[in-house]
Amino acid sequence: MLKRLKPIAIEKQIKLHIIKTDKFKTNLVSVYFQRPLAKEEVTKNALLSMVLPRGAKNYTSSKALSKALEGLYGAFLGSDVTKKGERNILQFRMQLANDKYVEDENVLAKGMEILNEVINNPYIVEGSFKDDYVNQEKENLAERIEGRKNDKMKYAFDRCIEEMCRNEPFSLYPYGNIDDLKNITSTSLYAHYKNVITSSPIDICVVGDFDEKEIEKLVTEKLKFNQKEVIAVKREKIEYIPDEINVVEENMDINQGKLNLGYRTNIPFESAMYQPLVLYSNILGGGPNSKFFKNIREKESLCYYIFSRVEKFKSLLLVGAGIEFENYDKAVSLIKAQMMDMNKGDFSEEDIESAKNSIITSIRSMTDTPHMLADFYYTQAISNNEDTLETMIEKIRNVEKTQIIEAGKSIKLDTIYFLKKKEEVR
Amino acid sequence: MTMQTIENKVLKEKMFLKELPNGLKVIFMPKEGYTKQYAIFATNYGSNESQFIIPGEKDITKVPDGIAHFLEHKLFEEPEGSIFDKFSELGSNVNAYTNFTSTCYLFSSTDRFYENLELLINFVQSPYFTDENVEKEKGIIGQEIKMYEDNPNWKVFFNGLKAMYHDYPVKIDIAGTVESISKITKEDLYKCYNTFYDPSNMIVFVVGDVDCDKVCSIVEKNQKKKEKLENKIERIYPVEPDRIVQSIIEEKLDVSIPLFNIAFKDIDNDLSVDKILRKDIATKILLDLLFGKSSDLYTSLYEEGLINDTFENEYTGEVEYGYSMLGGESKNPKKVLEKVLAYIEEIKSTGLNEADFERIKSKQIGEHLSYYNSVEFIATTFVSYYFKGINIFDYLKALKEIEFETVQKRFHAHFCEERCVLSIISPK
Numbered sequence: 001m002l003k004r005l006k007p008i009a010i011e012k013q014i015k016l017h018i019i020k021t022d023k024f025k026t027n028l029v030s031v032y033f034q035r036p037l038a039k040e041e042v043t044k045n046a047l048l049s050m051v052l053p054r055g056a057k058n059y060t061s062s063k064a065l066s067k068a069l070e071g072l073y074g075a076f077l078g079s080d081v082t083k084k085g086e087r088n089i090l091q092f093r094m095q096l097a098n099d100k101y102v103e104d105e106n107v108l109a110k111g112m113e114i115l116n117e118v119i120n121n122p123y124i125v126e127g128s129f130k131d132d133y134v135n136q137e138k139e140n141l142a143e144r145i146e147g148r149k150n151d152k153m154k155y156a157f158d159r160c161i162e163e164m165c166r167n168e169p170f171s172l173y174p175y176g177n178i179d180d181l182k183n184i185t186s187t188s189l190y191a192h193y194k195n196v197i198t199s200s201p202i203d204i205c206v207v208g209d210f211d212e213k214e215i216e217k218l219v220t221e222k223l224k225f226n227q228k229e230v231i232a233v234k235r236e237k238i239e240y241i242p243d244e245i246n247v248v249e250e251n252m253d254i255n256q257g258k259l260n261l262g263y264r265t266n267i268p269f270e271s272a273m274y275q276p277l278v279l280y281s282n283i284l285g286g287g288p289n290s291k292f293f294k295n296i297r298e299k300e301s302l303c304y305y306i307f308s309r310v311e312k313f314k315s316l317l318l319v320g321a322g323i324e325f326e327n328y329d330k331a332v333s334l335i336k337a338q339m340m341d342m343n344k345g346d347f348s349e350e351d352i353e354s355a356k357n358s359i360i361t362s363i364r365s366m367t368d369t370p371h372m373l374a375d376f377y378y379t380q381a382i383s384n385n386e387d388t389l390e391t392m393i394e395k396i397r398n399v400e401k402t403q404i405i406e407a408g409k410s411i412k413l414d415t416i417y418f419l420k421k422k423e424e425v426r
Numbered sequence: 427m428t429m430q431t432i433e434n435k436v437l438k439e440k441m442f443l444k445e446l447p448n449g450l451k452v453i454f455m456p457k458e459g460y461t462k463q464y465a466i467f468a469t470n471y472g473s474n475e476s477q478f479i480i481p482g483e484k485d486i487t488k489v490p491d492g493i494a495h496f497l498e499h500k501l502f503e504e505p506e507g508s509i510f511d512k513f514s515e516l517g518s519n520v521n522a523y524t525n526f527t528s529t530c531y532l533f534s535s536t537d538r539f540y541e542n543l544e545l546l547i548n549f550v551q552s553p554y555f556t557d558e559n560v561e562k563e564k565g566i567i568g569q570e571i572k573m574y575e576d577n578p579n580w581k582v583f584f585n586g587l588k589a590m591y592h593d594y595p596v597k598i599d600i601a602g603t604v605e606s607i608s609k610i611t612k613e614d615l616y617k618c619y620n621t622f623y624d625p626s627n628m629i630v631f632v633v634g635d636v637d638c639d640k641v642c643s644i645v646e647k648n649q650k651k652k653e654k655l656e657n658k659i660e661r662i663y664p665v666e667p668d669r670i671v672q673s674i675i676e677e678k679l680d681v682s683i684p685l686f687n688i689a690f691k692d693i694d695n696d697l698s699v700d701k702i703l704r705k706d707i708a709t710k711i712l713l714d715l716l717f718g719k720s721s722d723l724y725t726s727l728y729e730e731g732l733i734n735d736t737f738e739n740e741y742t743g744e745v746e747y748g749y750s751m752l753g754g755e756s757k758n759p760k761k762v763l764e765k766v767l768a769y770i771e772e773i774k775s776t777g778l779n780e781a782d783f784e785r786i787k788s789k790q791i792g793e794h795l796s797y798y799n800s801v802e803f804i805a806t807t808f809v810s811y812y813f814k815g816i817n818i819f820d821y822l823k824a825l826k827e828i829e830f831e832t833v834q835k836r837f838h839a840h841f842c843e844e845r846c847v848l849s850i851i852s853p854k
């Protein structure tokens with residue numbers, strides 16, 4: 001049984017989301033801080049997610065913290081930053097063995113104490129974070145930012161968005177940039193930390209098997225936040241009509257070209273056209289039944305991977321494929337041709353049915369993974385969307401072909417990005 | 427044949443096993459309350475099978491590198507087109523993977539499970555290869571190979587294997603090379619198919635909130651006409667020397683920072699099933715003890731900026747071979763190796779700490795429990811252990827029972843400098 005309780009306001013801007021289910025071996029606690037995605041703080045938020053787990057007041061080193069977590073049946077503690085549209089999310093996640101399966105009765109309570117230590121009770125030396133920790137993590141973050149290029153597929157995907165949204169906050173890389181990183185000191189980071197914990201909207205999601213009253217009590221007792229003046233994050237601007245196609249090429253010493261196309265859909269996720277758009281993308285390049293897979297991979301043998309996906313908050317449609325360098329023109333025109341066919345309505349009722357089934361399967365499947373459940377309800381919360389899973393499924397089911405064609409009409413190509421081989425002349 | 431039931435009281439899970447007359451093994455694990463159903467149809471045949479004797483023949487057959495993986499791609503093709511369409515209609519996701527020892531076909535669904543299951547079994551058991559469709563696949567797999575060539579993590583891993591193994595086929599790329607796959611013909615594919623896709627060499631594993639009897643009756647009915655091979659498959663593996671090929675292997679790629687992999691080659695192979703399991707567990711505990719986040723070595727490497735949080739370790743223990751690996755990104759991989767080896771020497775004289783051992787053990791118990799949250803994990807892990815002769819339900823018990831002394835012995839036997847290699851991918 002999966003039971004989702006009505007969100008509880010612990011404080012004005014701290015919401016607790018309880019998802020009760022007895023099917024997992026573990027309990028999960030996720031804490032999300034919502035920040036605006038902004039150049040001034042994106043790098044600091046990333047660094048903060050790395051410095052906090054380095055030490056807390058009662059666990060002054062990573063080693064001490066790791067030992068405590070290991071002793072607690074290998075409790076997993078993770079902290080990270082992501083972007084959801086133009087929101088920068090700083091998140092902490094703790095997964096713990098459920099007491100039922102181990103010889104211990106207070107795993108969850110003990111785990112929450114550690115989680116609280118890491119978030120709310122950092123290790124402070126002379127009024128700020130420990131210099132050594134900050135400096136080491138600055139170096140690690142620099143390696144991470146520079147290391148973006150190591151994963152070519154993701155790099156090309158991110159770079160396409162960066163070029164397309166170059167004048168919008170959405171272009172920001174969630175791990176920040178080297179120039180801003182250089183200027184961060186322990187003092188400035190600590191000041192930023194104070195700002196984050198006092199001014200961010202906070203959401204807590206707990207997923208697992210527990211008594212709901214007890215868990216509410218436990219969260220209120222163990223997690224001691226210090227919220228003051230909370231600043232809400234604004235909805236991003238999404239309407240853009242590109243006046244010309246922005247073509248960007250970049251060189252790297254690689255064996256396979258990475259082609260990415262970025263489109264503006266101009267369809268907000270709140271609109272009734274959003275579900276038709278999701279179906280459009282799925283029929284176009286959602287999986288092995290898609291137009292891309294059948295025509296560009298299977299018929300033309302042009303690639304191994306090719307996909308299309310929708311970015312919900314920012315209303316983008318993103319296409320990606322790995323191809324031979326010399327097949328650039330052919331691939332671009334084939335991708336465009338598939339979209340033209342879509343817009344002309346050249347797809348069958350079976351294609352629609354398959355796409356609907358595939359989307360519904362993914363929606364349902366989320367309920368089998370604790371962190372996906374937590375992320376799902378969190379995303380719903382920040383989208384002010386109260387649809388249940390069943391309502392979401394219903395909305396997908398009800399989409400008609402004419403709506404999918406209609407959705408296609410507002411999709412406009414903005415940017416073509418191609419990562420190609422160094423010195424290759426096309 | 428009768429059904430065997432295995433219950434694990436700690437995990438609070440059950441499993442049902444049945445062998446059909448044609449040798450196919452069917453295993454079902456109920457997962458009440460789960461929305462997803464997951465099934466794998468797997469053959470004990472992977473990229474390591476590069477030489478074998480076809481039942482009924484005398485001579486050794488040698489096949490082109492990458493053929494098991496090529497076969498995996500081609501099984502999705504049916505005379506009436508691709509099988510993907512049919513799974514898509516049902517809204518399920520079908521996929522497959524090939525590794526060193528197995529090829530696995532799988533789907534996950536949330537609806538119409540039994541139809542999906544029949545579809546899975548039927549398509550894997552109906553090969554349809556033509557000269558044309560084999561040729562067409564070469565372009566697609568060629569792009570898959572090129573994608574991996576640009577993947578530094580994959581390269582650093584494989585180069586490590588190449589530095590360890592002289593002859594054993596684990597050193598050969600699973601997908602082969604553009605050159606090796608160009609030679610593959612439909613006849614080669616049928617040869618491999620007929621040899622290794624015999625029901626007696628295969629298992630069906632199902633996990634989810636579905637009916638056990640119905641799963642069995644569907645598979646049984648489906649398999650009635652499929653006969654067993656009379657002869658046993660003879661797999662031929664080269665004799666692999668204990669020594670490594672080279673202690674350092676280095677390649678340049680367009681990366682920002684060097685990636686490295688330090689590997690220790692196992693020599694203690696060909697063991698009985700429970701010894702393999704104990705070796706597996708002991709090595710995994712050791713890796714956490716020596717190189718995990720709470721170890722002295724991790725702390726000093728991290729604080730000196732020699733490693734970052736990409737630093738990870740893993741152990742692979744197959745029946746015929748095994749290795750430990752630790753790696754990640756580092757400004758100075760050679761320095762990391764030096765410190766790793768010095769640390770091992772130091773522990774060899776000072777000894778392992780028993781309290782640390784107990785703590786790591788309880789950590790791994792908790793982690794093992796959490797794996798049972800995921801039906802994908804259960805299914806893929808079940809298959810890989812099953813082909814080694816191990817049932818994953820035995821893992822937790824063996825983990826709880828493992829003794830400090832076993833781990834100490836394993837430490838001295840496994841972590842030896844002369845069987846250690848360093849693989850580096852450095853920036854161009």
